[in-house]
Amino acid sequence: MLQIRNLHVAIGGKPILNGIDLTIHPGEVHAIMGPNGSGKSTLAQVLAGRDGYDISAGSVHYLDKDLLPLTPEQRARAGIFLAFQYPLEIPGVANVQLLRTALNGQRRARGEAEMDAIDFLEYVKDKLVLLGMDDSFLYRSVNEGFSGGEKKRNEILQMAVLEPRLAILDETDSGLDIDALQVVAHGVNSLRGPERAIVLVTHYQRLLNYIVPDQVHVLAGGRIVRSGGRELAEELDSKGYAWLDDKAEFIEASP
């Protein structure tokens, strides 16, 4: 589904990613772990199509097509979803307006009929329940005045509504207490499926107790320095990231 080859990315001349290789198949859940400044979030943003990054070498193929020339909305319409580390507040745009506009934009792009307001409410009802959100969330401005946990749940609600093929969750666990973490994890787990791949970008392995990954990759200095199964995450948890120092040459970038 996703093939990243030798990806080099810089911001303003400063190298952040220094040759990423990663292959993800449908149905898989991958965790990308690493210390602050290792380039995790950059990788997530580059995949979603954020501009301002210089892609100096390498390639990214998604569903066997070159991903890099596509705009963010083209990527989203092709099934890529990024749950933001810091979801934006958009005063004056109701959550329901964002959700329906986004869904219908994607449906149009796929040649499907748009959903009217009534059908949409029906469609979104179960998704709200899944994330323990009540109807009032639909009519509030996007993330405005939401608590940290509500914002993260709202990201997963968007994911549940848009049903992406490749979901990238950027630090979705950060700032969540244990209850909120369980709700979010439950939401994500219910979206696991044979056609859908999920990438969890995280600093801590705590999230991985609830969303069990198929593979874990450790990113350091802009490279994947270790890949393994779930046990790698546990090893990181007990030893921290410092033990990687002798294995990888760190290029610490400021976050």
Add this chain to the structure above:
Amino acid sequence: MITPTAYREALSRIDAPGKFAAARQSALEKFLQAGLPDSHLEDWRYISLEHLERMPLHAPADPPLALPALEDYPGAVLAYLDDRLVWRDTTLPATMLGTLADAIGGAAATSTPVAFGSLAGNASLTQLNAALWREGACLRVPAGERLRQPVFLRFAAAEADAMLYPRVFVHMAVGSDAILVEHFVGDPDIEYWQNPVTEIVLEAGARLTHLRIIEDSKLATHTGLTAVHQASDSSYRALNLTLGGQVARHELNLVLGESGAEARLDGVFIAAGRSRTEQHLRITHQAPRGNSRTLYRGLADARGRGVFDGRVEVRPHADASDAQQSSRNLLLSPHAEIDAKPQLEIYADDVRCSHAATVGSLDEDALFYLSSRGIDADTARRLLLEAFIDEALGLLDDTGLRDWLMPRLRASLPRGQAMEPLS
């Protein structure tokens, strides 16, 4: 240098009763003496009317050349074309809603509105309007009466190079309540000049909601004045929308003349293309416990330029006044410009006043967030722009006019990143 011929010619065509002919003549002479306002005046620093001197301006043909295609107005309607009343659709009696000419001089005249002409002041453009207005409109709501439907006054322009002087007088008697919509429009391809003056008197406890929409042609010049006087515990709520005009200027002079009066002034202006738009607000708290709240949102695209100039003056003895101003503005192109100039002058005690003015650009992070959800760039931009101006559109819900207005407002929102060439 102004050539008086066109103005004198226009005056000669007005068939005014004798007692007003002298007043009109005198107003015209005052205008001719002062001339068009120019950049020497502080309030006219940014905008120029020089182009008017080069236009073959003239009073419109009489009767009008063509009848307008009237749109649906959800309420009572007086429709004017080139300063002539061409359509009347209302069940209100002529004593409540009719032409100003009838109200102050004609057969339907009951009594001349006492305050007529007393609020508008004596700036040169106001003198010109006083000299050359033709039929005008007059709305008088009797004490305690509440109009169930909005009253629409449509002022349309159809003749090229016409100069038009809509004149409106509104008298809200004690405890009355109404919704007034003034709608200025014109044929899209012609140049003309609308120079309207509206005076509004609110007696004690009266309530008026006033929508004023400048949707003039992209080539037109609009220089409008609204003057409002509020008695005790009256409420004036206004939404001023500037969506059209090559040069569009609106001045609002509001006096909270007696205690406990409340004013809410909302506005949205959009300066696209090479247009210039200016909003000048003069709010005077003259009496204790007045409350004024101003909330304007401005957009400038391409090489458009906007000015928000809001001045609140709290006079001595206007104690316990509350005045809040907010002017937020977005620039949508590197060549657009908006100047926001809120001012407070306070000469009373125990006053709560604040103002906030910002000029910024669309949030790139928010645009990326929306596009990462599969929303195309144009739609994302539109969502953000609509959200931005929506803060100033609360009166649309209170008046039930949101469905009527939003399509035209949406049509006026700048689209895409298309920019004018630099030349």
